[in-house]
Amino acid sequence: MKKNSPSIDERLEMHRRMILTRLLEERLGELHKAGKTRGPIHRCDGQEAVGVGATAMLSAEDFVTSTHRGHAHYIGKGLDVGRIAAEILGRETGYCGGRAGHMLIGDITQGLIGGNAIVGASIPAAAGMALSIQVRGASNVALCFFGDGAAQTGICHEAMNMAGLWKLPMVFLLEHNQYGLTVHQSVQSPVADLSIRGAGYAMPSEIVDGNDAVEVYRAVSAAVDRARRGEGPSLIEAKTYRWEGFSTSDMGGYQSEEDLAAWKARDPIRISYDSLVEAVGKERLDAVEKAAVAEVDRAVEQALAAPLPNFAVFEQSSPYAGAV
Amino acid sequence: MSMMRYAEALNQALREEMQRDPTVFVFGEDIGRYGGVFKVTRGLMEEFGESRIRDTPISEQALAAMAVTAAMTGTRPVLEIMYADFMPLVLDALINQASIYEYLWDGVTMPFVLRTQGGGGAGAGAQHSKSLDALVAHIPGIKVVAPVTPADAKGLLKSAIRDSQPVVFLEHKLLYNQRDEVPDDPEHLIEIGKAKTVTEGRDVSIFATSRMVIESRKAAELLAADGISAEVIDLRSLRPLDLAAIKASIAKTHHAVVVNEGWRFCGYAAELSATIMDHAFDDLDAPVARVTLPDMPVPYSEPLEMAVLPNATKIAEAARNILK
Numbered sequence: 001m002k003k004n005s006p007s008i009d010e011r012l013e014m015h016r017r018m019i020l021t022r023l024l025e026e027r028l029g030e031l032h033k034a035g036k037t038r039g040p041i042h043r044c045d046g047q048e049a050v051g052v053g054a055t056a057m058l059s060a061e062d063f064v065t066s067t068h069r070g071h072a073h074y075i076g077k078g079l080d081v082g083r084i085a086a087e088i089l090g091r092e093t094g095y096c097g098g099r100a101g102h103m104l105i106g107d108i109t110q111g112l113i114g115g116n117a118i119v120g121a122s123i124p125a126a127a128g129m130a131l132s133i134q135v136r137g138a139s140n141v142a143l144c145f146f147g148d149g150a151a152q153t154g155i156c157h158e159a160m161n162m163a164g165l166w167k168l169p170m171v172f173l174l175e176h177n178q179y180g181l182t183v184h185q186s187v188q189s190p191v192a193d194l195s196i197r198g199a200g201y202a203m204p205s206e207i208v209d210g211n212d213a214v215e216v217y218r219a220v221s222a223a224v225d226r227a228r229r230g231e232g233p234s235l236i237e238a239k240t241y242r243w244e245g246f247s248t249s250d251m252g253g254y255q256s257e258e259d260l261a262a263w264k265a266r267d268p269i270r271i272s273y274d275s276l277v278e279a280v281g282k283e284r285l286d287a288v289e290k291a292a293v294a295e296v297d298r299a300v301e302q303a304l305a306a307p308l309p310n311f312a313v314f315e316q317s318s319p320y321a322g323a324v
Numbered sequence: 325m326s327m328m329r330y331a332e333a334l335n336q337a338l339r340e341e342m343q344r345d346p347t348v349f350v351f352g353e354d355i356g357r358y359g360g361v362f363k364v365t366r367g368l369m370e371e372f373g374e375s376r377i378r379d380t381p382i383s384e385q386a387l388a389a390m391a392v393t394a395a396m397t398g399t400r401p402v403l404e405i406m407y408a409d410f411m412p413l414v415l416d417a418l419i420n421q422a423s424i425y426e427y428l429w430d431g432v433t434m435p436f437v438l439r440t441q442g443g444g445g446a447g448a449g450a451q452h453s454k455s456l457d458a459l460v461a462h463i464p465g466i467k468v469v470a471p472v473t474p475a476d477a478k479g480l481l482k483s484a485i486r487d488s489q490p491v492v493f494l495e496h497k498l499l500y501n502q503r504d505e506v507p508d509d510p511e512h513l514i515e516i517g518k519a520k521t522v523t524e525g526r527d528v529s530i531f532a533t534s535r536m537v538i539e540s541r542k543a544a545e546l547l548a549a550d551g552i553s554a555e556v557i558d559l560r561s562l563r564p565l566d567l568a569a570i571k572a573s574i575a576k577t578h579h580a581v582v583v584n585e586g587w588r589f590c591g592y593a594a595e596l597s598a599t600i601m602d603h604a605f606d607d608l609d610a611p612v613a614r615v616t617l618p619d620m621p622v623p624y625s626e627p628l629e630m631a632v633l634p635n636a637t638k639i640a641e642a643a644r645n646i647l648k
Contacts, residue, residue: 063397096428106429113396114429118420121389125421128390132397135349135375158386165381319426319465319489322564 004221006056006214008279014056014213015272016288018048020081021072022269023296025244028088028102032248036304038090040247041102042069046211049268050175050238052076053216054143057224063111063129063142065122067175068103069242070115073145077112079105082299091306098309111140119180120153122146123172127159130168130233141227143171143220149180151194160235164201167232171223172203174235175210177242182254195237203233210238211268214275240268326508331500333474334364334439337481338402340510342372345400348485351378351387352404352439361406362441362500384410388417388438392490395436396425400485408442408494409454422490423465433488437481441495443535443585444633448497450621453629455585457533458592460492461562467516468562470494470534474504476560479514487516494562496535519566521573525555528579528643531570531596533559536583536615542636547643554643562592571604578609581642583634588616610646615639 006014025043032041044051051072055064058077066073074084079095087094088102095105106114113129116122126144133140150156151174163170174195180188198205204226208219216238223234241263245252273285314320328336342348349372350365356379359366369377380387384405391403405414418438425432444453461468467489471477477495484491506512522537523544532540537558544554555573559566574580582596597612615634623629 065393096430100428104424104428106425106432108396108429108431113393113432114425116421118416121416121421124386124389124417125393127386128393128395129397131390132394132399132401135394135399136347138398155386155389158381158383159390161381162383162386162390166378323464 002218004218004225006217010056011214011272011276012280012288014052014217015269015276015285016292017052017075018072018213018269018272019289019292020296021048021052021075023292024071024075024081024085024299027296027300029244029248031300037088039101040249041088042247043244044069044072046243046263046268047175047177047240048072049213049216049272050173050210050240051145053213054145054173054220054238056217057221058111058143059140060109060111061140063113063126063140065113065125065129065142065144066115067122067145067147067150068115068117068119069147070103070105070145074105074112078110079107079112081295082302085299086303086306089303090308091303092309093303093306120146120150120155123150123156124159126170127163127168130163130170131166133169134166139228141169141171141224143173145173145175147180148174148176148178148185148194149188152180152188160197160201160203163233164203167230169227169230170233171220171227172233172235173220174237176237176239179242179246181246182250193237195235198235203235205235205237207237207239210240211266212271213268325505327503328474328506329500330474330477330502331362331364333478333506334481334495335366335368336506337478337485338365338368339371341482341485342368342376344510347398348400348402349376349378350402350404351380353380353382353406355379355404360404362497365404384413385416388414389421391436391438392417392422392434395434395490396432400435402437402439402485405438405440407452408440408456409451411440411456411459414438415459418460418463418466418490423463426465426489434490435488437484437491437493439493439495441497443496443498444622444629445498447624447626447629449624453622455534455617457494457562457584457586458590458595461592461595465489467491467564468494469516469560470562471560472499472534472537472558474502475506475512476514478506479512480516480560483513483516486513491516494534498535514560517561517564517566519560519569520558521555521569522558523554523556525553525577527553527577528581528647529555529557529573529577530581530583530639530643531557531559532583533562533592534585536585536634539634539636540583540639543639543643546636546640550644552643552647565599567599567603570600574600574604574607578607579643579646580608581613581615581639581646583615583639585617585634587619588614589619591616613642613646615642
């Protein structure tokens with residue numbers, strides 16, 4: 001077995017979490033069409049292996065910062081699908097009691113802090129957590145997810161520079177899905193492989209197949225070990241593709257059918273299934289899928305039945321005291 | 325009590341709080357080896373080392389974002405932003421990050437302090453002389469303080485560092501060399517949100533911030549020569565505002581002048597004026613008078629700069645006008 005490879009149990013768990021994510025995205029698409037959700041929803045269908053594979057080796061003490069497209073990151077970091085669904089449906093039982101919505105879910109207890117809908121902001125957010133870890137002399141690590149769009153922000157450069165300079169214990173996980181909103185990467189950057197930038201920050205970088213959860217796991221696991229040893233940050237560029245639109249409000253028309261078909265042929269859940277079926281058998285994988293379907297069905301059903309929140313006046317100790 | 329400069333009082337506050345709490349660290353541009361361009365952090369790197377007194381690259385946007393998340397994950401960062409004119413660079417971290425998380429996520433605290441200095445009078449030109457108090461005081465969930473005396477500088481900075489919420493700490497470049505008595509007590513803390521009566525009076529209340537408190541005291545002397553008794557209140561905390569002190573003073577004098585070195589339109593003085601109208605309208609015998617910088621850039625040459633800065637003469641004139 002290659003170094004930093006996940007065990008069969010870990011691979012089964014990643015497989016399960018990818019299916020949970022996919023089913024949730026599909027259900028959200030339906031609920032949006034039925035007018036049961038509010039605002040835009042940014043689905044990550046086709047990108048599940050990045051979010052799930054990059055978080056599978058982390059503990060609750062490790063910090064993850066996410067993006068506006070974070071459902072795989074949330075589920076990968078161990079958040080409960082039921083409370084995620086409830087938050088997205090604006091319910092009292094959601095992770096944030098309906099105050100946050102799907103882009104801004106955070107759970108301090110799981111180290112997922114958190115979703116961030118300002119493109120690029122997840123990057124210095126993780127750097128700040130890594131700085132805190134370093135100042136305190138702790139052994140946990142921080143990981144930021146960010147896209148190829150976010151890679152073009154100024155704060156990406158600032159944060160990578162400081163992380164490299166100070167050898168911060170963190171991993172930069174570039175989830176390269178080819179599009180910044182509707183604009184293809186070739187219209188956003190002079191280079192297709194953004195990992196080349198690692199050299200400029202004295203950090204190792206690597207391109208991995210973002211549709212293969214095991215490959216993502218191996219690369220991130222090695223980077224996490226390096227960060228824990230105090231050797232500094234790494235940049236991992238996971239190549240993947242966004243199947244659905246930027247958000248549920250996307251009118252489409254800018255992705256080529258050939259690209260879409262080629263990437264759909266490399267479905268991360270299919271790749272995971274094919275690589276596991278020999279070792280664990282079809283029955284076990286089918287059972288995993290069946291349980292996942294039941295879990296997402298239950299999550300959505302319970303969320304829809306849960307109460308909507310009541311607006312509460314702030315207590316005197318709140319930073320927002322006196323606002324209402 | 326010890327006689328010391330304002331900059332030395334700040335230095336003492338930082339040293340005492342860093343000795344008291346190992347999670348306090350200071351970072352910013354030129355603050356380490358050089359000791360800060362206004363000498364506030366002089367000698368601290370020798371005592372606390374390069375990890376807790378950290379020189380940084382010129383990367384204000386990421387630094388501010390990092391202060392927010394370092395504060396969420398177990399440290400108490402103190403970030404120095406060299407000039408208040410650079411505050412627009414850190415506004416995303418304050419407005420879209422720091423301001424929202426205590427509302428969205430359970431169990432979050434953000435004990436960070438962002439120190440900066442603003443104000444005119446030193447010939448620093450249009451990009452190094454502004455008071456942008458209103459930009460930060462506008463943001464819910466963030467406290468803003470502006471000490472005038474060395475004793476208040478020490479007591480408020482210590483309170484800000486111990487506070488569980490974000491605090492923007494506004495200094496003024498012309499105050500650093502002001503000398504006065506400062507309590508030696510390491511528990512010398514000034515409660516955030518409490519104004520201070522600097523000069524008692526009967527006829528008109530002058531509410532001022534930062535260096536404008538000194539100009540307002542001089543204005544009170546000018547007015548006394550005319551037989552007008554002015555009460556000068558140093559707000560000290562711009563947010564939260566000491567509404568009780570404001571109302572009590574107006575109940576006595578029935579006249580209010582508000583003084584702030586920032587711009588007039590949508591400025592901090594405008595907010596003060598509206599707040600007074602909301603809460604003390606029945607006690608007023610005349611409209612609230614505003615004394616501010618005019619809505620234009622701060623000029624460089626001395627006579628030009630002096631023409632635009634609020635001063636004792638302009639404040640006294642405003643008071644006489646509403647007493648007519």
